[in-house]
Amino acid sequence: MATMDDRLLVEAIRAGDPQAPRELIARFQGVVFGLCFRMLGHRHDAEDAMQETFVRALRGIFGFDASRPIRPWLLEIAANRCRTAMALRARRPPAADPSRAVDRPDDRAGPHDPDDLAGELELALAQLRPDYRTVFALFHEQGLSYEEVARALGRPVGTIKTWLHRARAEMAAHLAARGVRC
């Protein structure tokens, strides 16, 4: 099962192999969760969205075109689930429960560790508008290609390139404003 390619994995799921769904989840939960976490900014919400993504994918596996790569398809479902979650979140009143706070780094000005470059980049990432942040995370964190990001987010490749370049420029300016130098 470990060496099975994605197409055979889809066929195994369709054939009712009980281990195949587990393999699908184990193989793609990292990238799906990464997308959900970056889009929603909240761990529990991201885990819920990830679960919904796999449930929908497994139930809709017979409608999937197995000649196409499965990762962008999964990410497309995940992005849709996240948009739905964000729409629901926007409609509900602000929660007093502190656990509902978005998991973002503390970006208040103040003393910081100039050697914590990863933390500084995380801060800069959190400052981006959601579209830019998602594209940056999918491209650099999850290693997706421009084409895969474009399909997952339902945008043209040119738009994805533009967003990524703008994201980098804004992050570079943010790091400079924070006094980060190499």
Place this chain on the structure above:
Amino acid sequence: MNCRDFDQTWNRLLDAESGTRRDDGPEAAASRLARESGLREHAESCPSCRIRHRQFEALRVAMRAWSARPRPEPAAAVDRIVLAASPAPRPRRAWPLAWASGLAAAAVAASFFRPPPRDEPAPAPARRASLSVAMSDAREASLRLALTASEPAARLGLAMLDASIATDFGPDDVAPAPDDDAEVGPDASDLATRVGGYAAAGARPLSDAARRAFGFLRTPSLDKTAPTASPRGT
């Protein structure tokens, strides 16, 4: 190199910074060095690009540190997801509704049997016959009503009615009865109240607790004491 080429070259360099795309082979390294040399030359001659050059260099170093950190990982969820994706069991919601319908029908039918108060004189034979006819009609109506909900519920309602009839009025009273002066049975409204109460409480007639709760219907006379078992425990 102009300023536009400068930005594009930097973006091509940064494209290769994510872990999976990073190529440290000799050809890639040589190409990278050549590009960086061109960038430096342009930055030295262009004040605005010189600032951007320093910013992009800082961004690249930060991206490398960021890529080396542990990624956010989900909690172990494979079992939970597989369970959630498995076909849902057939809904069983209709059963309690059917049982409740049957019990309600029985309760309604039992309400027809309200006898006169005990301090009133015993019913005359003609009144007794009318009561028997009404009981018979109610029995059939109850059966038809309960059958629309479910057959098991109908059977239960019928059994409850038969038990109450046999206990309280005697089996012969169901059909048009001969004249007799048999005493009218216990208060049927009490029976209706109890049956309706258990139906409202959601008792499941096949459960042990429900059998205990409805056991009084099988006793020779209506038990006035409250059952000890709670229907909620089913």
